[in-house]
Amino acid sequence: MREALFIKKNKGRWQEMQANPSQYPDEMAKEFIQLVEDLGFAKTFYPRSSITQYLNTEASKRYIGLYENQKADTKQLFAFFKYRLPLIIRKHHAVLFICFCLFLLFVAIGFFSANKDETFIRQVLGNGYVDMTEQHIAEGHPFKVYGYGNEVLSFFFLFLNNIKVSLIEFAGGILLGIPTIKGLMVNAIMVGAFECFFFRHGMGVSSLLTIMIHGTLELSTFVVAATSGLVMAKSWLFPGTIKRLDALKQGAKEGVIIALANFPMLLMAAFFEGFVTRHTGIPLFLKLVIIGTSLAFVVFYFIVYPIRLQKQLNLSRKD
Structure with a gap:
């Protein structure tokens, strides 16, 4: 041409x-x-x-x-996780604290109920799971269940399943938060009954050191997901001086933002459970590093950093 x-x-x-x-x-x-x-x-x-x-x-x-x-x-995206999300978490710290206390209460109920009634564990965890785990304990591989399946497929399944659970907890806020609290209760009681089962077999510390590799982040997401749902329920029930519909819209928006905090943690929890927890023979030091780092992140990002950021914002406004 x-x-x-x-x-x-x-x-x-x-x-x-x-x-x-x-x-x-x-x-x-x-x-x-x-x-x-x-x-x-x-x-x-x-x-x-x-x-x-x-x-x-x-x-x-x-x-x-x-x-x-x-x-x-x-x-x-960086500004969202550095400023907006922590400030909204700070705004609803009271709801977060209530959800954390409820979670601990329900875990204690599950643990002590299982300790008092042996059949309670089977009612909560199911006969199949209990029988299988008892067989694994007898074989000397108590946490063998985490080694089943392909690592990559397990990672994706766990991630998608936990996302579903978190979204259901958030969505429960539109029904006055009742499904949200029920979901938190069911998950927490299962955790308590599960730990009681291993403590009964003299493996409580071993189970914590193994399960909390992924559980530190995963259990934290239960509390955050419940917070997102109750923030929406609170706006619906107690609109304050604005219209109820406007309060619901604001609460739903802030609840979604809090729920988004779960995605990175769910991703990492699924990664640990799919690729790391299954290797029960990893050194104790490495287990403690993973658990300690995860716990430090949760405490810093959801408690310490939002408080510090709010104080800095208040000081800058005064200046």
């Missing part, structure tokens, strides 16, 4: 792109691809032409625009 014909054929499109460059990443990427294709053609057949330089300049502009958009998206 002659250069004049090539220019005549595409001139209108190039002028439109130059006059009205897209501000949306998807459209900008489409323009970039088209310009790169034109540039490749021009470089092949008209390497020394001014049109080649023109197309190179326009393609570079789109590339820089795409790069800046990516940086902006990354900054927004």
